[in-house]
Structure formats: structure tokens, C-alpha cells
Amino acid sequence: MILTYVMLGIFGLIFGSFLNVVIYRLPKNESIVLPGSHCTSCGKPIPYYDNIPILSFILLKGKCRSCQASFSFQYPLIEAVTALLMIAVFWKYGYSVQTIIHIALILFLIPISMIDIRTGLILNKLTIPGFVAGVVLILVLQPERWKEIPIGALSGGLLLFLLAVLGKVFFKRESVGMGDVKLLVLIGAYLGFPDVIIAFYLGVLLSFLYIIFGFSVNKIKLGDTFPFGPFIAIGTIVYILWGEQIIIWFSRLINL
Numbered sequence: 277m278i279l280t281y282v283m284l285g286i287f288g289l290i291f292g293s294f295l296n297v298v299i300y301r302l303p304k305n306e307s308i309v310l311p312g313s314h315c316t317s318c319g320k321p322i323p324y325y326d327n328i329p330i331l332s333f334i335l336l337k338g339k340c341r342s343c344q345a346s347f348s349f350q351y352p353l354i355e356a357v358t359a360l361l362m363i364a365v366f367w368k369y370g371y372s373v374q375t376i377i378h379i380a381l382i383l384f385l386i387p388i389s390m391i392d393i394r395t396g397l398i399l400n401k402l403t404i405p406g407f408v409a410g411v412v413l414i415l416v417l418q419p420e421r422w423k424e425i426p427i428g429a430l431s432g433g434l435l436l437f438l439l440a441v442l443g444k445v446f447f448k449r450e451s452v453g454m455g456d457v458k459l460l461v462l463i464g465a466y467l468g469f470p471d472v473i474i475a476f477y478l479g480v481l482l483s484f485l486y487i488i489f490g491f492s493v494n495k496i497k498l499g500d501t502f503p504f505g506p507f508i509a510i511g512t513i514v515y516i517l518w519g520e521q522i523i524i525w526f527s528r529l530i531n532l
């Protein structure tokens with residue numbers, strides 16, 4: 277058991293390191309395989325011993341060995357978050373196909389969210405492979421759940437599509453983008469119905485909290501826009517880890 281946690285932690289750091297490459301290069305249409313890691317300031321290749329997740333960042337104090345340019349704190353952060361989420365999913369679901377399916381979903385949600393934050397775009401290059409991976413994983417690991425794939429994907433996509441149309445009609449501008457619709461189709465394929473809807477509402481709730489907090493510290497002004505995808509992704513992760521408890525708590529609340 278402890279060994280599994282350690283292995284997942286190590287794999288999580290390695291996956292996270294790869295996700296950093298995806299986050300940085302995919303929006304620029306660069307290959308995610310070649311060339312190997314290199315410093316974006318001086319262009320020097322980063323040797324394997326300086327490319328160890330988190331450890332190298334600490335040892336080199338976040339700087340390039342050649343030119344001393346600072347590396348973004350995003351790199352160790354994404355590595356740590358990826359590892360911690362993989363461990364958390366195993367802690368929740370143990371040795372089960374659920375663990376594999378949920379980790380796969382999270383490994384797509386992380387780069388989709390980060391690219392949405394950095395560029396405001398949700399890339400088909402991630403949502404389409406993510407959707408295909410989900411369908412394949414569920415058909416192979418949980419074939420009895422096959423019906424949930426189209427129902428989850430359609431209900432998630434339709435809900436957000438309606439919101440996008442309503443947003444356009446009422447606010448005269450794009451408040452929910454087609455990228456968000458595709459993201460919810462992806463999540464729906466993995467989670468099924470009604471889970472995808474609950475995950476979405478958790479995301480909406482988190483975005484409200486963010487807006488209220490942002491207003492109260494004067495970081496957000498009226499008319500500001502911000503990417504919605506990361507909130508849907510965090511809502512989904514919260515649902516994966518604490519969904520049952522939230523449903524129990526909420527049904528008690530209504531019954532009061």
C-alpha cells in the first residue's frame with residue numbers, strides 16, 4: 277500500500293513534468309516530443325540531472341544552470357499538483373478501475389485548465405484525445421457502463437450549450453465559450469449522468485466564490501472576464517474526491 281503511494285507520487289511527478297511541456301508547447305503548435313527540454317532564455321538543453329521534478333528546481337533555486345534565468349514557479353507547482361491528485365484519487369478509490377479512469381480524466385483537466393488560464397483557449401488538441409481516451413478506457417474497463425458515455429457527454433454538452441446561447445441572448449456577448457461546451461462533453465463521458473451536472477454546479481459555485489472574493493479585495497471589476505474552464509475542472513476534481521459526502525450533506529440540507 278505505502279509502496280503504491282510512493283510509486284504514484286513518482287509517476288505523478290514525471291507525468292506533471294510532461295504536462296508542463298504540453299502546457300507550454302501545445303498552444304504554440306510545437307512538438308511535445310522533440311526537442312528535449314531546453315532553457316527558454318538561452319536555448320541550452322537541460323541535462324537529465326537538472327530535469328528531476330521539483331528536486332532540480334529546489335537545488336538550482338529555480339534558475340537555469342547556464343544563464344541563471346529564472347524558471348516559472350508553474351513547473352514545480354504542476355508537478356506537485358499532479359502527484360498529489362494521483363495520490364488523492366488512489367486514497368479515495370484504492371485498487372479499482374475507477375482510480376485509473378479518474379486519474380486519466382485529471383491528467384487531461386490539468387493541461388486544459390492551465391492553457392485556458394494562459395491563453396483563454398480550450399484546445400481541441402486536448403479535448404478530443406481526452407474524450408477518445410475516456411471512451412476507450414470505459415469500454416475496456418467498465419463495459420457495463422457504456423450507456424453512460426453518450427448520456428453523460430450529451431447532458432453535459434447540452435447544458436453548457438444552452439447556457440452559452442442564453443448568455444449570448446441576455447448579455448450580448450460570449451460568456452460561455454464553445455471550448456467550455458467541449459470540456460463538459462469530455463467530463464460527461466468520464467463521469468456519466470447526473471455526476472457531470474453536479475460537478476459542473478460545483479464549478480459554478482467555486483467561480484461565484486472567486487468573484488465575490490475578487491470583488492471584496494478589488495481584484496475584479498464589473499465587466500472583467502476570466503476563463504471558466506479551470507473552475508469546471510476544479511469542480512470536477514472536488515466531485516471526484518468528495519462527491520458522495522457533498523450529496524449526503526446537500527440532501528440533509530434540503531430535508532431540514
Ligand SMILES: [Zn+2]
Pocket residue numbers: 315316317318319320340341342343344345
Ligand atoms: Zn538558460
